Amino acid sequence: RIVYVNGDYVPEDEAKVSIFDRGFLMADGVYEVTSVLGGKLIDFDGHAKRLERSLTELDMAMPMSADDLLAIHRELVAKNGIDEGMIYLQVTRGAPGDRDFAFPPEDTPLTVVLFTHNKPGLADSPVAKQGIKVISIEDIRWGRRDIKTVQLLYPSMGKMMAKKAGVDDAWMVEDGAVTEGTSNNAYIVKNGTIITRQLSTDILHGITRAAVLRFAAEAQMKVEERPFTIEEAQNADEAFITSASTFVMPVVEVDGATVGTGRPGPVAARLREIYLEESR
């Protein structure tokens, strides 16, 4: 695999980043995951805009223009022959040469790393035909989940709790309501209305979420942006998640309770279909 590191395209085992990099020492960095379908980048503009927002919130500047970032994404897709998969982009506050809680001088170069993830069959995933199962866990993450930082220890632990419980993912709950999945936004459907938590600093502002809600509105589906509980999810007609890596993925079990018929519901299936059609 050819990867990108600070201006160079190199084989992955030749890519080097300093041990003093603040991403490594302090999780001081942000990232984006953009999906690729048929060799085409999905929603790149949305990801570039969110990257800029994440950086700005943390007093970092875009390391280069969105156009230059797009060119690197395209170059990596081409060099690695990616038809279906993802591109991971990470920007950290660089490597000032020692460990210090204070931010380094503003002219310290940011570290920019990109790599591809080849996933043939991502769109026609058999998992989407079955749906996934989730458990609920407490949301103990920090208060700025709208910034896409690389502080992913708790979401990783949540994923492991799910695995240990024999299911696929965990939905995080705060003050009695679902915030989001470990790496996705969460939805339920009740009496034809799609319900998902409103945007705030409590959740990541999903790029797939924005697209799916737009498609839902265009298809005259009803959408309510508000928090919902695990009990509501268990009694819903349908549930699903969205993310760049899963698109729209039905959820058929929540904390051991079957949701709806236990099979992917028509709303989730339709939204997945529309999303893939519009993206291809």
Ligand code: PDD
């Ligand atoms: N995760 N919420 C969280 C906590 C996420 O980490 C993600 C994305 C989303 C969905 O956002 P989007 O639709 O823009 O992908 C919501 C990526 C895919 C990841 O960490 O791999």
